[in-house]
Amino acid sequence: MSKTAVAIKNNSHNKVEDSHQFHYLMWFRRDLRVHDNTALAAICERANEDNAQLSAVFFLTPEQWQAHDMSLTQLDHIARTLPILAEKLHQLNIILTVQVCPSFTDCIVTLSALCESNNISCVMANHEYEGNEVARDELLTKQLANNEIEFIRWHDQCILPPKSITTNDDSMYQVFTPFYKKWRHTLEVSDIQIHTALAIIDNKQVNLTLSEHSANTTQDIEALCKKTVHDYQEYLQTHESYQNIDTDKQISQARLAYPAGEAEACHRLEHFIADDIDNYDVSRDVPSLQATSQLSTYLTIGAISPRLCYLQATQALGKLRRNDGDNFDSGDNNDINRWISELAWRDFYRHVLDYKPELIRHQAYKYETDKKINWSYDEDAFAAWREGKTGVPLVDAAMRCLNATGFMHNRLRMVTAMFLTKDLLIDWRWGERYFMQQLIDGDFASNNGGWQWSASTGTDSAPYFRIMNPFSQAKSHDTEGIFIKTWLPELKPIPTSILHREDKMRKALSKNGTFADIDYPVPIVEHKLARQLVIAEFKKE
DNA sequence: TGTTAATTCGG
């Protein structure tokens, strides 16, 4: 392999006396798994070929998390995953070192120092596509190259990497549907492989030089992670966005709902495809059914491979086709295809981010909307939305669910986002930020894409006049009011014939109304009027 | 992966 040749050359340049034993480093970031981890499989293969040692490292970066509004539930999920990853790597004879490096600058310094003191000649990692991450990796590439250390990155986060799906004139698709067609076609004619990491045969398991803020046994990693989560929780409790949140409860809910580890994630995937995907096309829109795969939590931190998701889905599709003989129609299973298209949305928004890095600097994709739209910055209205006190049952139930559990159903993300941006006319960036602060599956590309879709400022976003009415959304997707009444038990006495009607709710909750005794606010905006205002705002000039 | 307004019909 040509890369090996480079390593030998580089290394012999450095220290001839050590050249009999190379030392390589796998740097884990948002890819906390062993199975089908592109960079890990590659570096294991090369380490075995070169008879090299292989170490692994992960950095805990609290300052970076603060800057990126990482949620407590997601950090806790990462913290629960790391000891499991360490165990998995141990089975491959690889030691994982977890080290605190508050900022990305610290990561660069520490990684360079680690390479130097451990005589590491090659570092591998999987690509990250967000601005700061890209900048960090580019700086590091230069710095390591100065010391003749290789830094090789692999595309791993997407099923098909950014820039690989383009229009005929080689540009990025602006609309999802044609992107999706090309994406499906490309996948059908290409051979997607799962990368298996092989154990390092002759690894001496030399420990990396440790600082006092690092750990490399499962027990020590667990303790370090626990302390890090605790410190982050302390920091967040001083934060305005968390004033209304019981963080202890949120964490324990998230732990119950999302046990950590790649085995758990793979088990969920298999179970979902085998038993739960039937009727997905319809039931995925009903929040009370929990009919979605909920794999986003694992995909975001890389506890499961998106390619594995795609392959298992297409295998199920293939089985259906075979069992069905010559009936072509039912081979086109709507449920499985719909779920695959959700995987494609995930790729799409990552490709969009790679194409427009300015998104990371809070710019609207359609930047004319930044000039034109007079977004509101009404703190009180925003607080009502955040805390689930808008008087709009579906919106409030969804927000209280998010605050309590760190998760919100996808349709409800659209409903609450539309309500914030179209009914309250509040800047979508406020909502985007709050979602990142609370969601266990918070992910910059998907979250930004979703918010700009709702705000009608993004690629292929909802047209400005397509505005959801949260009462009719409740009627069609929470017909019996089950979800609403789960999170707003005070509304249990109200029949759905009133619950799903704004005018009737206003009347029933007002002074002399039928349900005047219920402690629940009257809607803070009148949807019909708000709709007219926001349409006028988009139409102006 | 939308909703409203205008209109008509029926209870």
Added chain:
DNA sequence: CGAATTAAC
């Protein structure tokens, strides 16, 4: 008052 239909935002 609600259901059904359809153009327009």
